[in-house]
Amino acid sequence: MKTVLITGCSSGFGLEIARYFLDREWRVIATMRTPREDVLPRSERLSILPLDVKDPHSIRAAIDAAGPIDVLVNNAGIGFLNALEGTPMDTARDIFETNTLGTIAMTQAVLPQLRERREGVIVNVTSTVTCRPLHLLSVYTASKAAVNAFSESLALELEQFNVRVRVVLPGRAPSTRFGENAQARMQNGFPEPYSALVQQIFANWEKQTSVTHAEDVAQAVWLAATDSSSPFTIPAGEDAVEWYNARAK
Ligand SMILES: NC(=O)c1ccc[n+]([C@@H]2O[C@H](COP(=O)([O-])OP(=O)(O)OC[C@H]3O[C@@H](n4cnc5c(N)ncnc54)[C@H](OP(=O)(O)O)[C@@H]3O)[C@@H](O)[C@H]2O)c1
Numbered sequence: 001m002k003t004v005l006i007t008g009c010s011s012g013f014g015l016e017i018a019r020y021f022l023d024r025e026w027r028v029i030a031t032m033r034t035p036r037e038d039v040l041p042r043s044e045r046l047s048i049l050p051l052d053v054k055d056p057h058s059i060r061a062a063i064d065a066a067g068p069i070d071v072l073v074n075n076a077g078i079g080f081l082n083a084l085e086g087t088p089m090d091t092a093r094d095i096f097e098t099n100t101l102g103t104i105a106m107t108q109a110v111l112p113q114l115r116e117r118r119e120g121v122i123v124n125v126t127s128t129v130t131c132r133p134l135h136l137l138s139v140y141t142a143s144k145a146a147v148n149a150f151s152e153s154l155a156l157e158l159e160q161f162n163v164r165v166r167v168v169l170p171g172r173a174p175s176t177r178f179g180e181n182a183q184a185r186m187q188n189g190f191p192e193p194y195s196a197l198v199q200q201i202f203a204n205w206e207k208q209t210s211v212t213h214a215e216d217v218a219q220a221v222w223l224a225a226t227d228s229s230s231p232f233t234i235p236a237g238e239d240a241v242e243w244y245n246a247r248a249k
Helices: 012-023 056-066 089-117 138-161 178-183 192-207 214-226 238-246
Strands: 003-006 027-032 046-050 071-074 120-125 163-170 233-236
Touching (some): 027 056, 071 089, 071 214, 089 120, 089 163, 120 138, 120 214, 163 214, 163 238, 214 233
Parallel strands (some): 003 027, 003 071, 027 046, 120 163, 163 233
């Protein structure tokens, strides 16, 4: 039986990815900053472990408790929307510590066992915002684009050990807690010189009809984890596929 460890399973994509793999007879290690037993169906194949990807001690404890892992899904992430002038450096650091360095630290912690067994997959969840520039998302986009670049290079050095690396690019998913969680970091509002731009951006979003659903992301992660012929980059969601196909080549 194969084992997947997923970060950020308390809500959204991570929770759905955990359900998806559980339904397909995998052993699932669903990790959460604050573990909750009531969000996933009870199963002998499910372990819920505490994990904060910004905390090296928490990472070590989770990996030690998890036992052998076949697939690591780096899904945990935080969002933020503002002009750069409205982005405190502490917030920029928090975004990179979570989205970028959290992914790198988790990968580093799991990698030795995959290399020794000469088998395994690392799936990094980034975003279609990396396919084309958007207003007010400079720091968030940079944190995810860095993971894309990290993954590309890592994939090359791990080929010799039969360890695959894949990147899943979700589109905009209003149904997860992402926006709500991001808003908690956005209490200071937007700098006044940017207010007309902000209104225009929000109005354009309301016109967008195609979105990404958590199940689209779970399917893409499943493909990445189980199909060795899957592409390196997998867009997840109707809007994501449109964006990915239209990206500047
Ligand atoms: N929703 C979108 O529109 C969208 C689009 C493209 C990509 N993404 C990416 O998809 C991933 C999942 O997002 P989502 O939409 O499912 O949002 P979500 O519902 O907010 O889920 C994010 C998860 O990450 C966890 N997390 C945050 N910081 C963490 C840390 N330091 N250590 C461990 N876990 C941490 C959260 O845990 P807590 O409950 O403890 O906060 C939560 O479980 C993120 O990487 C996000 O950047 C989202």
